[in-house]
Amino acid sequence: MDIGAGRMRAAVGGLLAAGVALGVAETVAALIGPRPGPMIAVGSAMVDRTPEALKQFAIRQFGDKDKLVLVGGIAVGVVLLSLLLGLLARRRWPLAAAGMGAFGLLAAAAAVTRPGAGPLDALPALIGITAGIFTLRLLCVPREPAPEGPAVGGGAGRRRFLALSAGAAGVAVAGGGIGRLLASRRNVEDARAALRLPAPARPARPLPAGVDMKMPGLTPFVTSNKDFYRVDTALVLPQVDPADWTLRISGLVDRPIELTFDDLLRRPLLEYDATMTCVSNEVGGPYVSSTRWLGASLADLLREAGVRSGADQLLSRSADGWTAGTPIEAILDGREALLAVGMDGEPLPIAHGFPARMVVPGLYGYGSATKWVVDMKVTRFTDSKAYWVARGYAERSTIKTLARIDLPRPLQKLPAGPVVVAGVAWAQRRGISAVEVRVDDGPWRRARLAAVPNTDTWRQWSLEWAATPGVHRIETRATDGSGATQQQRREPPLPDGATGWHSVVVTIT
Numbered sequence: 001m002d003i004g005a006g007r008m009r010a011a012v013g014g015l016l017a018a019g020v021a022l023g024v025a026e027t028v029a030a031l032i033g034p035r036p037g038p039m040i041a042v043g044s045a046m047v048d049r050t051p052e053a054l055k056q057f058a059i060r061q062f063g064d065k066d067k068l069v070l071v072g073g074i075a076v077g078v079v080l081l082s083l084l085l086g087l088l089a090r091r092r093w094p095l096a097a098a099g100m101g102a103f104g105l106l107a108a109a110a111a112v113t114r115p116g117a118g119p120l121d122a123l124p125a126l127i128g129i130t131a132g133i134f135t136l137r138l139l140c141v142p143r144e145p146a147p148e149g150p151a152v153g154g155g156a157g158r159r160r161f162l163a164l165s166a167g168a169a170g171v172a173v174a175g176g177g178i179g180r181l182l183a184s185r186r187n188v189e190d191a192r193a194a195l196r197l198p199a200p201a202r203p204a205r206p207l208p209a210g211v212d213m214k215m216p217g218l219t220p221f222v223t224s225n226k227d228f229y230r231v232d233t234a235l236v237l238p239q240v241d242p243a244d245w246t247l248r249i250s251g252l253v254d255r256p257i258e259l260t261f262d263d264l265l266r267r268p269l270l271e272y273d274a275t276m277t278c279v280s281n282e283v284g285g286p287y288v289s290s291t292r293w294l295g296a297s298l299a300d301l302l303r304e305a306g307v308r309s310g311a312d313q314l315l316s317r318s319a320d321g322w323t324a325g326t327p328i329e330a331i332l333d334g335r336e337a338l339l340a341v342g343m344d345g346e347p348l349p350i351a352h353g354f355p356a357r358m359v360v361p362g363l364y365g366y367g368s369a370t371k372w373v374v375d376m377k378v379t380r381f382t383d384s385k386a387y388w389v390a391r392g393y394a395e396r397s398t399i400k401t402l403a404r405i406d407l408p409r410p411l412q413k414l415p416a417g418p419v420v421v422a423g424v425a426w427a428q429r430r431g432i433s434a435v436e437v438r439v440d441d442g443p444w445r446r447a448r449l450a451a452v453p454n455t456d457t458w459r460q461w462s463l464e465w466a467a468t469p470g471v472h473r474i475e476t477r478a479t480d481g482s483g484a485t486q487q488q489r490r491e492p493p494l495p496d497g498a499t500g501w502h503s504v505v506v507t508i509t
Helices: 003-031 038-049 052-091 093-112 119-140 154-184 189-194 261-266 298-305 328-332
Strands: 246-251 257-260 269-277 288-297 313-318 323-327 338-343 357-359 373-379 402-407 417-426 432-439 459-467 470-480 502-508
Touching: 003 038, 003 052, 003 093, 003 119, 003 154, 038 052, 038 093, 038 119, 052 093, 052 119, 093 119, 119 154, 246 298, 257 261, 257 298, 261 338, 269 338, 269 357, 288 298, 298 328, 298 338, 313 328, 323 328, 402 470, 402 502, 417 432, 417 470, 417 502, 432 459
Parallel strands: 246 373
Antiparallel strands: 246 257, 269 288, 288 338, 313 323, 313 373, 338 357, 402 417, 417 459, 432 470, 470 502
């Protein structure tokens, strides 16, 4: 056999063996329940163990595509590894088999160490990698010659390889297709589409006149569901059927509570306009959005459960195991903390927590906004650390005062004359009392403020500037309802949110 052709066949065989392993694993994962396949299990483990600085870099560079980039990177790694294992199998089969087996064990370990996982979660990776090793040997290890005949080679060898390769490719494609088909049957979009939310017992008042300045390029006051920011650790969106959903409230309570989704919808629901902010948001960043929420009072639920003395944290857990720690006082101090079922007049989108999530105004999302929430435990900050707190973020996640310039855009070129400078500012729970703008370190000028429905939403602002030719730097700062002006010093999001004045540079011609 030609050496070059043999290497090519081995490389292709390695690639097909990996495809068989992944296809079989996806089918097994779908058959035994909604469990992650090997790539998602490894990817989720990588997300959990990635250094915080690298996570922040990925969010800055790729935004909500960061998970797609991660999965793509893992796929490239799998392709390269499978090619190398195929080449290795030609000469050192035991070593190649051990390498593929090690990857399977790694994927199995990643699956069983996920929050809420059990022994069955290892099965997809273990069964898949067993099929992959068998395929690797079949395609890549040269056949031994018959006792009294020549080795299979030439045209017969090529025909055998092509036949086996076609079979392996069929198994890989069919396995992946069957897995996706079975998984799609668990998709809850149909259940969401069929859901009719009850009318709120306490509807929100209509938004005040002038709440939205309606300027092209200025962030709208209400963020549409499709444009609402998304930052979470889920590589695959949890599919939680409302018919199966339950929420348990336990821990340091007098009366543990368990709710079904029907129970939740029978409770008095209220509407509330609130802006949500991610702690990963850099100064001037996009991870802040505002909408009208519909949900049940979290404070009422906790009072019914009876919070015991000494408890100071509500540790909530999502269906995929992620956790958030919310200060008990932030739920019981009179703010509209919700167990939300709707946003912007419709059931929660799956990407935003369907069928139920938490919304606690005034706190960054990592400590207040658990999506796909299924469990709440009343505990103490000294006893339990939530997901991001264990990774260096502060226990208390109060949102800081910030203003952002939307108009003009950075590096934009504009003609001399009147130029509108506009943006949004937020300081949930305190509200925005003033926004100021200055150009080239000149005097601060007060911007015009739009109306707001409450202190838990952002506020649009605008100012007209008589622009002269040249390159100019525009800065903004906000003052909240307590009279405190946001600090100038730039600080990164870790550990408790970014600070600093937002600025843009423009050219006036």
